[in-house]
Amino acid sequence: xxxxxxxxxxxxxxxxxxxxxxxxxxxxxxxxxxxxxxxxxxxxxxxxxxxxxxxxxxxxxxxxxxxxxxxxxxxxxxxxxxxxxxxxxxxxxxxxxxxxxxxxxxxxxxxxxxxxxxxx
Amino acid sequence: xxxxxxxxxxxxxxxxxxxxxxxxxxxxxxxxxxxxxxxxxxxxxxxxxxxxxxxxxxxxxxxxxxxxxxxxxxxxxxxxxxxxxxxxxxxxxxxxxxxxxxxxxxx
Numbered sequence: 001x002x003x004x005x006x007x008x009x010x011x012x013x014x015x016x017x018x019x020x021x022x023x024x025x026x027x028x029x030x031x032x033x034x035x036x037x038x039x040x041x042x043x044x045x046x047x048x049x050x051x052x053x054x055x056x057x058x059x060x061x062x063x064x065x066x067x068x069x070x071x072x073x074x075x076x077x078x079x080x081x082x083x084x085x086x087x088x089x090x091x092x093x094x095x096x097x098x099x100x101x102x103x104x105x106x107x108x109x110x111x112x113x114x115x116x117x118x119x120x
Numbered sequence: 121x122x123x124x125x126x127x128x129x130x131x132x133x134x135x136x137x138x139x140x141x142x143x144x145x146x147x148x149x150x151x152x153x154x155x156x157x158x159x160x161x162x163x164x165x166x167x168x169x170x171x172x173x174x175x176x177x178x179x180x181x182x183x184x185x186x187x188x189x190x191x192x193x194x195x196x197x198x199x200x201x202x203x204x205x206x207x208x209x210x211x212x213x214x215x216x217x218x219x220x221x222x223x224x225x226x227x
Contacts (some may be wrong), residue, residue, distance in 0.1 A: 037164075045156070045164060045207055047217040061215055062121075095163055101170075105216040106154050106209075110163035110173070 003110055004079075012086050022079040022096030022115055025059055027059035030054075032076035033104030036081050038077035039113070048094070049081065052067030064090075086118045117119045122147050124210055126219035132227040133198050142195040143208035143221045148188045152212035155184055155193045158221075159204045168193065198224070 006064040016082040017115055022034070036048040049070040050059045079096055093115050097107035123146040127227055133139045143153070151171035156164040166175050168184040171191055181196040195202055208219040 019177070044221045045158075045209075047209075047216045047218065050216075059214060101211070102152055103211050103216070105211045106166065106169050107156075107164070109164045110165070112163055 002098075004067060004115040006094060006096045006110040006111040009094065009116045011081075011117045011119065012083075013120055014087060014118055016086050016118070017084045018086065018116060020081040020083065020094055020096075021049070022081075022100070022111060024077045024079065024096075027070075027098070027109075028074070029077040033099035034070075034079045035078075035097045035099050035105060035107055036070060037095045037107065037110075038090075038116075039098055040092045041093070043092075043119070046092075047105065050099065050103075051079070052104065056120060058078055083116070088118050090116060091117060091118050121215065122210055122213050122217050124208055124217050125217035126206075126208060128222060129220070130223045130225060131184070132225050134227045135200060136197050137227075139195040139198055139224055141195075141206055141224070142146045142187075143191040143193070143219050145189045145210055147190070147213070149210065149212035151187050152210060153184075153191050154209045154211065156207045156218075157204045158207065160207065173198065195224070198217075200226075223225075 051070045067085045093113040095113045096111045098109040124146045127142045153171045155168035156162040172184040205221045
């Protein structure tokens with residue numbers, strides 16, 4: 001079964017850090033681009049970051065640029081999001097999503113998400 | 121950054137009726153648009169890409185159309201499982217941007 005499973009969410013203080021992980025299975029991970037998308041409570045979807053299949057091409061939303069780092073370990077079929085300098089507005093469910101098609105940001109496989117809460 | 125505006129925010133429809141959802145872009149582009157369905161407590165699900173191509177397994181009652189700055193998702197005869205929030209997403213320009221969503225609820 002093709003799936004991705006996120007982990008690593010939790011409660012962090014403002015200014016703190018968290019690292020999210022995404023474990024992929026059922027497909028050849030190193031052939032696919034990957035993304036992180038978040039959803040604040042009761043709000044819509046916001047694309048956060050993209051990484052190419054080889055890990056060299058990376059993009060971020062302006063809202064997280066300079067604070068978040070996306071990376072992947074193809075040997076471990078895993079995607080990560082290192083989140084530093086967290087703010088209250090980073091509170092959201094974070095989804096890992098496989099990218100396909102043009103630019104690799106049409107997202108055809110999604111995990112169930114991991115919840116990040118930033119609060120003192 | 122391109123802005124994607126979905127309307128209406130909420131659509132009340134009776135089962136068996138037709139639902140028409142709109143997605144408008146602040147800049148024109150060809151067909152690099154996707155639609156996602158999200159049910160409460162679940163992850164989004166890709167249902168349409170390239171503006172009009174259904175993902176394998178998506179029922180034929182879902183259809184997408186449009187180009188330029190105006191796109192439409194039509195559900196021809198709503199079934200109980202179709203009541204959800206629908207998001208459009210453009211991927212023609214960086215960054216990819218989602219619309220604010222349309223909630224399709226039971227009338």
